[in-house]
Amino acid sequence: MKPTIVMVPRMPEALVARLRERYTVLGPMERSTPEALPAGAADAEALLTMGSLSTGAALIEALPKLRLICCYGTGVEGVDRARAKARGIALGNAGEANAASVAEFAMGLVLATARRIPQADRFVRAGRWKGNSVERMPAVPGLAGRRLGIYGLGAIGSRIARRAEAFEMEIGYHNRSRRADMPYRYHDSLLGLADWADILVVSARASAENRHAVDAAVLEALGPRGHLVNVSRGIAVDEEALCAALEAGVIAGAGLDVYENEPQISDRLKALDNVVLTPHIAAASDSAQAAQQEVLLGNLRAFFAGEPLPSPVPL
Known part of the structure; x- marks a missing residue:
């Protein structure tokens, strides 16, 4: 039987x-x-x-x-x-x-938000590109030499780090403890990591303990040229605080594959031009x-x- x-x-x-x-x-x-x-x-x-x-x-x-x-x-x-x-x-x-798939998608979101790829697509589709003489999108920092902070250097986070090395990025991380087998810069707090980083990637395993770990204070520390990418779970980020930070220019942008109340996505997020939204597909390879x-x-x-x-x- x-x-x-x-x-x-x-x-x-x-x-x-x-x-x-x-x-x-x-x-x-x-x-x-x-x-x-x-x-x-x-x-x-x-x-x-x-x-x-x-x-x-x-x-x-x-x-x-x-x-x-x-x-x-x-x-x-x-x-x-x-x-x-x-x-x-x-x-x-x-x-x-699914670690490799999620890591490569995370790097896709890093590129999409930091290099404003979706905005460039909309710029072209709207017929605004007339060559460089009339209107062009403003220049943005590249990835080479910039600081990538990884919150959660586990199976996914460590793969994100290796991929980011190929983009010549400086890499730091925050875990519950330092990983002696990893060469990257360790930060003993998430707030400290955000203050150091240009781009903060959330790849920590979601749990009640890290609910809203990325809050208003962390976003303020990330700063007006900073970007947030989340491929973990929506509960790791205080979504109300994130919306406020994106609206006010507290941070420059975000790339999100996960949300607090899936499949519902905040109308505030959908109204923003400085956030890239995808439907929880990082592992969909x-x-x-x-x-x-x-x-x-x-x-x-x-x-x-x-x-x-x-x-x-x-x-």
Whole structure:
């Protein structure tokens, strides 16, 4: 008899077909709440979800046989880890599967905001470019020699740093602790990193502890020629403070792939010309998606075989 698993979000059809070869798959669910659980969920031993969705205590308790929560992607911020630990439930994610994809997208946002690429596209489409003699866009600083501050030098952040080296940038970072294996300049506070940096990239793993870590004070420290890029989670940035900073010229611009209340995006952000907005697609490359799916399948196979998870998350 196949083990039963519950799938909260709608997942790629090819992945679901592979899951059905080994498991009885229930779902997707309309929302991640106990009352939305499909018939037969009481027999589920594994729950497939995403970090951006809530996997709260009530949902966990509504699944009496649950022994594994598996997140598609790297985020686990929506999981009530204390409740999972108390129940002896294992937690897995995609580990470093999408790190390269997210890092390259982060550099795309760095280029887009610092070099004003979307604004240049609009300038041309509006018919404003008449050659250099009538009107041209103002010059902006390049990336070479500028300071890139990385908040969170993990799997993604370290890859961003290596890519930024190719642009001849000076690199600093803030982590909970210094990384002895990395040659970059360490800052013992996020505020200090922002004060030093020209461009601040947020790649820290989202959690309750770093909610609104990038606040008004950090943005003020980044300064009027500074740019913010966020490829982590929206909760890491105080969005109201960011809107105010962009509107008032406290910082020069921003590139955002994540937001506080996805998929809703603030009308204030959408009205601004100095922010680049993308729909949470940093990991939406063929290679990253394929890798994430393999890790998810690997976590499930290992769990039901009684083996250690390939990509566990400590509780």
